[in-house]
Amino acid sequence: MNDPMKKADLPPGLWGKAKLAAEHTPHRRNRAVDLFRAVAIGLVVLGHWFLVAPQIVDGEVRLAVLLVEAPWTQYATWLFQVMPVFFFVGGYANAISWTSVRHDASKRREWASSRLTRLLVPIVPLVLIWAYGAAVAKWVGIPIEIIDAASQAALVPVWFLAVYIMITVVVPASVWIWDRIGPVSVLALMAGAITVDMIAFGYKLGWLRWVNYGFIWMAVHQMGFWWQSQRHVTPPWFFIVLVGVIWMVLLIAGFGFPVAMISVPGAEISNTRPPTTAMFAIGCIHIGILLALEVPVKKWLANVSPWAAVIAVNQMIMTVYLWHITVLIVLIGVSLLADGVGLRLSPGTTEWWVLRPIWIALLAAGLIPFVSLFRRFETVGKTEKRMRPGYAQAFLGALLACVGLVVLALNGIGASYALGFNPYAVVLVAVGVWIATGMFPMRR
Numbered sequence: 447m448n449d450p451m452k453k454a455d456l457p458p459g460l461w462g463k464a465k466l467a468a469e470h471t472p473h474r475r476n477r478a479v480d481l482f483r484a485v486a487i488g489l490v491v492l493g494h495w496f497l498v499a500p501q502i503v504d505g506e507v508r509l510a511v512l513l514v515e516a517p518w519t520q521y522a523t524w525l526f527q528v529m530p531v532f533f534f535v536g537g538y539a540n541a542i543s544w545t546s547v548r549h550d551a552s553k554r555r556e557w558a559s560s561r562l563t564r565l566l567v568p569i570v571p572l573v574l575i576w577a578y579g580a581a582v583a584k585w586v587g588i589p590i591e592i593i594d595a596a597s598q599a600a601l602v603p604v605w606f607l608a609v610y611i612m613i614t615v616v617v618p619a620s621v622w623i624w625d626r627i628g629p630v631s632v633l634a635l636m637a638g639a640i641t642v643d644m645i646a647f648g649y650k651l652g653w654l655r656w657v658n659y660g661f662i663w664m665a666v667h668q669m670g671f672w673w674q675s676q677r678h679v680t681p682p683w684f685f686i687v688l689v690g691v692i693w694m695v696l697l698i699a700g701f702g703f704p705v706a707m708i709s710v711p712g713a714e715i716s717n718t719r720p721p722t723t724a725m726f727a728i729g730c731i732h733i734g735i736l737l738a739l740e741v742p743v744k745k746w747l748a749n750v751s752p753w754a755a756v757i758a759v760n761q762m763i764m765t766v767y768l769w770h771i772t773v774l775i776v777l778i779g780v781s782l783l784a785d786g787v788g789l790r791l792s793p794g795t796t797e798w799w800v801l802r803p804i805w806i807a808l809l810a811a812g813l814i815p816f817v818s819l820f821r822r823f824e825t826v827g828k829t830e831k832r833m834r835p836g837y838a839q840a841f842l843g844a845l846l847a848c849v850g851l852v853v854l855a856l857n858g859i860g861a862s863y864a865l866g867f868n869p870y871a872v873v874l875v876a877v878g879v880w881i882a883t884g885m886f887p888m889r890r
Contacts, residue, residue, distance in 0.1 A: 493526030516794030530729025537670020581866030690730030843882025850874030
């Protein structure tokens with residue numbers, strides 16, 4: 447009764463379930479993985495809330511980007527660009543999950559669908575609600591440009607998620623490769639990424655850079671296999687950090703790569719879209735630090751209360767990630783209704799920074815009802831006993847859904863269409879999720 451976490455503003459019953467799960471967690475589980483995932487997503491959310499700096503200019507709302515308004519903040523992206531951590535811990539978790547079922551034919555066939563359910567299902571309400579909202583907004587006369595800008599910002603989180611989903615569905619193949627060549631797979635992928643950067647920049651073949659979505663993120667994911675492996679010893683943490691630092695200095699100081707690890711509007715080159723090998727460099731720095739912290743973190747999480755807190759956070763982490771920019775858009779709308787309060791300061795000024803804690807607190811409070819409403823979609827099918835689709839169906843569904851997600855992330859909801867949203871992209875997402883998760887049974 448005196449546990450302060452019970453008084454936290456969380457969905458009903460979440461803390462009690464988390465504490466029960468914490469008390470029954472096997473000791474062999476690497477609990478640091480779960481904490482690292484939660485911290486990584488938390489930094490992404492916080493980074494986005496700082497990055498997007500709405501401002502009223504000449505009577506209109508402008509979604510300014512802090513990296514442009516205050517260029518010195520581009521160095522802060524070295525801390526907040528933690529997507530490599532997400533792929534790293536994902537590789538660890540996927541390796542354990544696939545290893546646990548690979549020798550059971552029935553579980554092996556259903557693995558991809560089961561793994562994809564928590565990744566895909568929570569996306570559906572986000573896309574459908576934005577489609578409905580865009581249709582209503584267009585009907586009441588809100589300019590198409592505003593609808594598309596707001597929706598594109600809100601749907602940015604699905605960009606990296608689409609990449610992660612496709613890397614997840616090829617885990618059976620990537621584990622097969624790992625079993626045969628081990629750490630060489632990481633080196634081979636990195637050699638491929640470096641080669642792509644050299645050719646693409648050297649011969650001005652910008653289209654070739656998109657190949658690095660596969661090379662770089664697969665390399666980081668394979669490093670997660672390395673971490674989990676019992677046969678291959680992970681390099682010392684300080685060596686991994688040193689490799690990252692040297693590579694960062696070489697790219698930025700030697701070859702003129704951007705300082706920012708996040709895309710900066712107007713910049714000629716982006717380190718993230720498509721990714722350069724600078725993403726692998728910053729990933730090595732973060733991964734090395736995490737490995738250095740692993741042992742003390744595991745000891746701390748052996749206690750029930752902190753471990754229960756980590757479980758509770760991870761039960762809503764996808765919801766927080768998917769909806770955090772939508773909350774930002776909603777707060778901007780509320781501010782406009784309140785005569786633009788909080789939106790009349792120039793981003794990056796002293797006054798603007800002084801008010802940031804209040805702004806972040808309001809965003810955090812605004813996220814609570816969204817978590818309460820949509821967290822349930824993270825647990826859909828978790829305990830449900832039903833026949834799931836086989837690998838081919840799951841792969842097809844994931845592919846269709848990811849095509850739709852990429853279109854929406856690049857172009858926004860598509861308010862210029864007659865319905866007020868892009869029906870093709872929305873249908874691709876909905877049908878893809880439907881197929882991949884087994885709601886649309888197909889013969890196996």
